[in-house]
Amino acid sequence: MDEAAPVPVSALAKRRDFLVGEATVRPSTRSIEGPVGTATIEPRVMQVFLALLDAQGEVLSRDALLELCWPGVIVGDDAINRTIAEIRRALRETGAAVSVETIPRIGYRIEQARSAKRPLREFLNFEKLKFDRRKLLVGGVTAVAALAAGGTAYSSWQRASKVDGLIDRGKIAQASSAPNGNAQAEAIFRSAIEIDPGRADAWGWLARVVRDVDAAREAARHALELDPSEANARVVLITQRRDLVDWADWEDALLEVLAQAPDNTLALDFLTLFYQGMGRCQDSWVTNEQLIASEPFNTTGLHRRAIKHWVFGRIGEADKVADQTLRLRPRDPFAWNARLMIYAFSDRVAAALALLDDLPSRPVNLTEPSVESWRAALRAIDTRSSSDIAKAVEVCTEAASLAPGLAANAIMIFSYxxxxxxxxxxxDGLFEGRGAIVQQSRGQGIKDLYSGSEWARTQFLFIPATAAFRDDERFTGLCERMGHVAYWRKRGIWPDPFVRGSLKPS
Known part of the structure; x- marks a missing residue:
């Protein structure tokens, strides 16, 4: 048997209805209509059902189902078991005269009841056909024309299905958190555009993953020429605009996208960062959970969930999520950093040092200054001796001048x-570019997507490690100079009370 082709979830809408057993399967509406009822099933359940049907009675192994229906996604046996159970429930409720047979230790196959196994002759009903030569000639010409039109439609369907499959693969690649995930996704989306340059969604996804800012802007503009509502393209252009100097206007622009495309993970990603950076931790939790619901295996949302559990004082939940995320994505720098921070700033120095010293688990891009600053900080947290604290300040201050991330670490460590x-x-150096400790790599990274230099770098100011920093009388003045206070006043929404510190809403 030829290997079955994947049936992307997004292709369900384009797949025609068909008969199987005593039921009509309608992929576009995810429904099965049988003689005793109708059942609607989830997109992934329909996808698995179609894969089994396309196997034409042959056995599909569990591994084959995973490859066809969850390509590039890590799922456990429970996902397959639940999906098969849902298919069986729908078939029972509709009286479809079709069942899913389990082949122990191998896989599954579709089995039709004997009464439903009608031969091809019965479907075509040859006995009722009357052959008139003239009608046959005219009918033949009509049939040829119909076949030609059908062939063109089928070709278009094939092309659309292929592009849908590529876009689904590209989405998985960009959500994988792998070091080359975005590069892989870019190549896949470009392949989709080569097949069909008129697909606005392919251009929008390309705009989202391409590294070059100008290329991203051009791809986004092309997408919007084809479809003015294309969500990814809109978000890319919003984050590049320099006229949105008012943070409330920038937030409103993203919320407008989400009003039309509630599951757009790029807008959710930016708002999750923004709300945390504004001390709106509860709102950041909400948008992050929406992001996870849309991309459940993207570890970006998972490592943030771990941090947020910690922010809300739920250490046990934070540990579980942090450990789960590292199991899913070993050596992922953000997942690793979340795990280290939670250990370090909950006084579990031995566990933090064990993670730091576990070379096979460390991110490949972890620099020596980062390792040494963490090592000095952990020793100081452990002993609290004046000499170890002084040494940590010396090492971390020197590292802080090298990069914004190391400066953020230093602020957290010094506050703690x-x-x-x-x-x-x-x-002073990180947020305002003044004083003796100004970072060498200013102007790089995610903050370039915002109008102000302090964007996306203040999330760590509203976590447990920096409670003393927020309690200091200097905090209000810093927030005023960065523009946070103006935003809070305009919105009438101040940081959550438990992270407000010395701020006094006015």
């Missing part, structure tokens, strides 16, 4: 150790 003057000296 009670060295607030040192923390504010680093903050």
């Amino acid at each position: 150790l009670g060295r607030l003057d040192d923390a504010y000296r680093v903050a």
